[in-house]
Amino acid sequence: MSPTITAFAASPDRGQGLARDVRVRWALEEVGQPYEVRLLSFAEMKEPAHLALHPFGQIPTYEEGDLALFETGSIILHIADHHAGLLPDDAIARARAITWMFAAVNTVEPPILELVTAKLLEGDKPWNQERVPLVEDRIRNRLKPLSVRLGDADWLDGAFSAGNLMMVHVLQRLKRSGLLDEYSNLSGYVARAEARPAYKQAFAAQLAVFTDPPPMRK
Ligand code: GTB
Secondary structure, three states, X not given: OOOEEEEEXXXXXXXXXXXXXHHHHHHHHHHOOOOEEEEEOHHHHOOHHHHOOOOOOOOOEEEEOOEEEEOHHHHHHHHHHHOOOOOOOOHHHHHHHHHHHHHHXXXXXXXXXXXXXXXXXXXXXXXXXXXXXXXHHHHXXXXXXXXXXXXXXXXXXXXXXXXXXXXXXXXHOOHHHOOHHHOHHHHHHHHHHHOOHHHHHHHHHHHHHHHOOOOOOO
């Protein structure tokens, strides 16, 4: 049975790949697992049926038989645990790859989300012009060591992994800010990941929600 994920019926980015269902679509494409998508309006995300799956009323979720998951980290770890291709077989290499998943969402993503908040929601505050450069420096404090660690390797810690997938999706959020371009190996890293057939397939699938929308549900 194919798993079913949830995604925005109308993502605010109009399919530019920033919503987090892309991470899950991408992981499923990497391992060659077909999947179904249930598109939700913002109102449907806060209704009891969806809240039973996701206590915070967000997307994405993942349903497979009796299993229902939320949180992209948990979903992608589950996919990687049950299919070959996203985590190495060697126990130590596997633990390292999982560590990068946590580093992506726990250490690199938080200041990036702060910048998104500062720019999208706090632009009219009198302190915004002072806050944005401070947050940008906090992001640099993450990007610089990440850039040093990546060096001239293609991927963090060996082959492409779930850790790299998470890190790349987190970094993509920075593209418009110009911060990523300050670290040429990191922008190359993101471009390399975006050239993967599985990423292209996942991106196209979420973009198609806008370019080829399914009929409205009655
Ligand atoms: N920690 C959770 C996870 O990793 O699964 C975070 C899930 C999450 O933030 N979901 C967002 C959501 O459902 C969508 S991805 N938000 C609606 C709500 O909270 O009510 C975040 C997101 C949304 C939109 C854009 N965009 O359009 O640019 C980018 C990212």
